[in-house]
Amino acid sequence: MKGHLDTAVRAARAAGAVIRRDFGAATGVSYKARMNPVTATDLEAERAAIGEITRVFPGHDILTEESDQAARRSEYLWVIDPMDGTVNFIHGYPCVCASVALMRGGEILAGAVYDPLHDELFAAEKGKGAALNGSPLRVSAVRALDGSLLCTGFPYRLVERPGDTFRIFEAMSLLVPGIRRDGSAALDICYVAAGRFEGFWERELRPWDTAAGALILREAGGRASDFSGRDFDPFMPEIAATNGLIHDEMLAVLRPSPPGDPPAAPPPAADFGLPPPAGRV
Numbered sequence: 001m002k003g004h005l006d007t008a009v010r011a012a013r014a015a016g017a018v019i020r021r022d023f024g025a026a027t028g029v030s031y032k033a034r035m036n037p038v039t040a041t042d043l044e045a046e047r048a049a050i051g052e053i054t055r056v057f058p059g060h061d062i063l064t065e066e067s068d069q070a071a072r073r074s075e076y077l078w079v080i081d082p083m084d085g086t087v088n089f090i091h092g093y094p095c096v097c098a099s100v101a102l103m104r105g106g107e108i109l110a111g112a113v114y115d116p117l118h119d120e121l122f123a124a125e126k127g128k129g130a131a132l133n134g135s136p137l138r139v140s141a142v143r144a145l146d147g148s149l150l151c152t153g154f155p156y157r158l159v160e161r162p163g164d165t166f167r168i169f170e171a172m173s174l175l176v177p178g179i180r181r182d183g184s185a186a187l188d189i190c191y192v193a194a195g196r197f198e199g200f201w202e203r204e205l206r207p208w209d210t211a212a213g214a215l216i217l218r219e220a221g222g223r224a225s226d227f228s229g230r231d232f233d234p235f236m237p238e239i240a241a242t243n244g245l246i247h248d249e250m251l252a253v254l255r256p257s258p259p260g261d262p263p264a265a266p267p268p269a270a271d272f273g274l275p276p277p278a279g280r281v
Contacts, residue, residue: 003056005125008078008100008112008212011052015045015082015098016116019089023117026090036156037086042066045082049100053078060102065208077103079234081208085184094118099186101211106233111212113186122190122216130193130219137220139243140195145172148198148246151180151188155204165203171253189213189241193220199242199250201227207234214241223247227254 018041028040046066053062057076062069064080078100083089085096094117101111113122122137124130130137142148150172154165173179180197182188186209188200193216211234214224223244224232229251232239240247240254 004102005110005112005123007053007056008102008110009114009121009123011049011078011080011100012098012112012114012121012212013116014048014052015080015100016114018045018048019083019096019098020116023089023094023096024092029090037090038066039083039086039090041089042083042086045098046080049080049082049098053080053100063207065206075104079103079207079211081186084186084209085182088183093183095182095184095187097184097187097190099208099212101215101234103211103234106235108211108215108234111215113190113212113216115187122193122213124212124216124219126215126219128219130216132190132194137193137216138195139193139217139220139222140198141245142198142243143245145175145198145246145249146177148176149178149180149196150176150250151182151191151197151200153181153183153185153188153200153202153205155202157204163203168201168254172250175253185209185239186213189217189224189239192222192241192243193217195243198246199240201238201240201250201254203227203238205237205239210234210239214239217241225251227251 022041026039029037031037046064059072059074060076061072061074062078081099084099088095097113097115099113102109110125122132185202190213191197192200224241226236226238
């Protein structure tokens with residue numbers, strides 16, 4: 001297993017080196033969809049991460065944000081976001097990271113999230129705890145929303161499918177001292193793991209946004225679920241991530257609005273063109 005975590009770390013650092021080199025000089029910007037850009041740096045960072053993985057584990061499958069990878073039908077699946085926070089990167093806002101996770105049979109075994117602009121490496125191995133730059137991570141001890149700093153993100157398809165997004169944001173804003181919206185789900189989840197936030201929520205996410213961060217959070221003592229409270233897996237398109245102590249209180253706000261004002265249903269994994277995790281239909 002040590003080889004798995006080491007490889008995840010090397011892959012995240014390799015992608016991060018490309019991000020750091022190009023930060024402040026984004027080039028080759030195009031749009032996969034409205035409000036969903038990709039840059040030349042995303043693509044080069046992805047190649048760097050994949051290169052580190054395939055050099056050590058050439059037979060493993062890879063699911064990555066920016067390109068289709070040939071299936072090798074391995075029991076192992078690497079899930080990669082070479083640059084989470086592309087909009088931030090384009091605008092020179094320093095909240096960007098690379099995220100790499102390894103899954104087997106739907107279970108996350110190892111994960112690394114690297115912020116190259118602040119040289120912060122969040123990493124975890126299943127059952128062995130989480131660390132930030134080698135020091136153990138632990139979630140905060142805040143026990144109620146009224147003492148919590150939260151973070152959220154808005155979906156790319158917000159204009160087309162606003163759903164409950166603004167209802168939830170307004171309701172939550174009235175209960176907490178502050179809410180941040182930083183634009184990098186992987187980092188936001190890691191910040192919950194580090195005790196910088198007490199909670200994070202977002203809809204319409206994809207496995208590469210959440211896989212590594214969810215493991216790091218759990219290993220730091222936190223909890224991740226969907227908005228109804230079901231245990232989280234990366235192929236769920238929504239996440240509620242907390243220190244565990246405020247989880248039920250946060251879920252009470254996140255649950256769908258009353259009859260007569262139904263939210264837009266979150267898209268299933270199939271909408272993203274993604275395969276289900278191993279063992280699921």
